[in-house]
Amino acid sequence: MNKLLKFLWSKWYLLFIAALAIITQCYMQLLLPEKMGNIQKLISDSSNNTNKILIEGGWMILISFSVVILAFIQFYCASYVSSYVGKKLREEMYSKVNSISLADYNKYGTATLITRTTNDVEQIKNFMLMGIRILIMSPTMMIIALVKTINVQSSLLLILLISLITIILGMILLLYLASPLFKKIQEKIDNLTIVFREGLTGIRVVRAYNQEDFEYKKFDITNKDLTNTYIKVNRILSFANPFVQILFNFCFIGIYGLGFYLINNISCNVNFITEKVTNTITNISVVAQYCMQIMQSFVMFAMLFIMLPQASASIKRAVEIINIDTNKDNEEILAFSPDYSNYQNELDSLYDEENKKLQPLIKKFESEYHKKFNYDLIKYQISIMTEKDYEHSSLKKDFNEYNKIHNKYHLKRKEVRAKYRHNVTQNLSSSQKENIINDKFKNHNLKGIIEYKNVSFSYPDTDVPCIKNISFKTNIGETTAIIGSTGSGKSTVVNLIPKFYKVTSGEILLDGVNINELPADIVRDKIGFVPQTALLFKGSIKSNLLFGNKEASDDEIINILKIAQAYNFVSKLPDGINSFVSQSGKNFSGGQKQRLCIARSLIKKAEIYIFDDSFSALDFKTDAKLRAALKNYTKDSSVIVVAQRVSSILDADNIIVLNEGEIVDQGRHEDLLKRCKVYQDIVASQLDKDEIEKTLKLKERVLNEGGNKDA
Ligand SMILES: Nc1ncnc2c1ncn2[C@@H]1O[C@H](COP(=O)(O)OP(=O)(O)OP(=O)(O)O)[C@@H](O)[C@H]1O
Ligand SMILES: [Mg+2]
Structure with a gap:
């Protein structure tokens, strides 16, 4: 909330100009009934007052013209300030979303983070635009109009007071009925975003299974749910307008009734009676216009309060994101x-x-x-x-x-x-x-040796550990492989190294230092990470690789692409390394994406390389060639490879066999094959003896040929 006020206050000069323009506008606007009254009096006067009437009319035109200009100035300033606050809020939220932990990210979910940075900020912006103007305009208008009413005909004050109290009570009732629904609306917008987003990102699966109707129904239900809540709110709010109109009319009846009573009771000299009647009629019509302005301002003020619950729900949702503690x-x-x-x-x-x-x-x-x-x-x-x-x-x-x-x-x-x-x-x-x-x-020279000591980890909001008592150590120039059935916790183990999550117990050491004692960016700086889902960003192949190292030259990029066995297909593209990459890299095949992601990690020249199932979409020969080339490139780093295929890790220096989150055994392929039942089962399910021999021979041949020759 403080941030919101700070953003608002940083444009105080615009707020000041807006306030000045609004106050002057109110004053000018309330001069009009007075001038009108003067004209009425001049018309009823028997002498020839044409010139005076024209002058008063001229004033009225001038005043109306200045009111328009002032309205433009105040609206411009208020929209500038509210748009500025909206922009700053979005910036603040976006940078926060970029720095929150994955645990927090999972807690909120993508959909609500998107709606909060877009829809909620929009609500806040609109509320501010209305708020800035109404908060100044309504009280100013009311005060000036009240003073003028008292000056002209104080006996009408009572009618005004009764009408205002009735409006207050009516608006409180509406507020009471509508405010819980506004909170629901924001939640339902979140739901709609979830369904919409899921349907769009999974469009291929939806079409492949012919489930368009099912998806449409899901969307339709959520959409109707949101619409019904909107209808409910608007049904309640629709009472506001007729209620105010009826009240306006009663107020006028009261004013004119009182006027009639006052005229009826005029008793004085016959010569003066016409003048007195004219004066009273003029006063009554002037006061009626003041009353109209007062009530209109009050209604505007009340409408602001009706918008308040929705805006305050949005403010809470936005502030909740801004206040996430990323400094912990x-x-x-x-x-x-x-x-x-x-x-x-x-x-x-x-x-x-x-x-x-x-x-x-x-x-x-x-x-x-x-x-x-x-x-x-x-x-x-x-x-x-x-x-x-x-x-x-x-x-x-x-x-x-x-x-x-x-x-x-x-x-x-x-x-x-x-x-x-x-x-x-x-x-x-x-x-x-x-x-x-x-x-x-800053002078910490980390080499990149990772050691797990009795590490256990449960995902936030679950009690059951996903991995238990994991202990192993990597070495420079060595490859540590992690193999195990699907869901055994392989990705979870490697995701703890870049501090995506915090270990529940035990410790992960980087060159002997607990990674909890190291800032996340320092740890991540040392890692070339290829996540299980290959993801590229919209841009070019070059821009995606520069993501790993922004200083890399074109020659370096080409060299790395060769090592990652990607240059073969990149060189065939008409624009080479400048070829277009669509959103998420959708214009490349799974294997091509994997190789480009590997290249992105290699260009970083990291101390630690983590490949999470990154060779799964590669054909047998490319896989062998890539690993042979990697061996040479990563001789000064420690490498962790997660794999499903035994053939990808046969030559690893240490193979860790995971089963249901626990290490069953670890060692070299030959040793594990002799003593580890789980490993034997995995190998038997994938390769027969001949295939293993063939794989090892192919690897040797590829190594002799020189790994970084492109496939
Ligand atoms: N973000 C998460 N929140 C809660 N549980 C999770 C999360 N991610 C994974 N899990 C659970 O942790 C377990 C291990 O998942 P993990 O992704 O580490 O397996 P894996 O061995 O990498 O599997 P695969 O070979 O399919 O990639 C699974 O049972 C999964 O349900
Ligand atoms: Mg995995």
């Missing part, structure tokens, strides 16, 4: 730093304390229960408790006790972290935090 990571790193605190000591002593308290229970699990029921602690920790387990009441008691202690210390550690974060960072601005961290790490 930096704060944690600062709090970790020995320069600032003995934070780690306090955490360690809490771990020790917890461990001491848990030891008797752990022993019990390890000896008594494990022997008796064949259940180990992991099983308890991840709460795989069946009804039958609970029958053993002593086990249940100990398990609950274990959880109680564990949760208590978990909370204590959370408090310590929060306290240190606060202590260390309370007096630092975001940019100061960033500067300290950048200074601290």
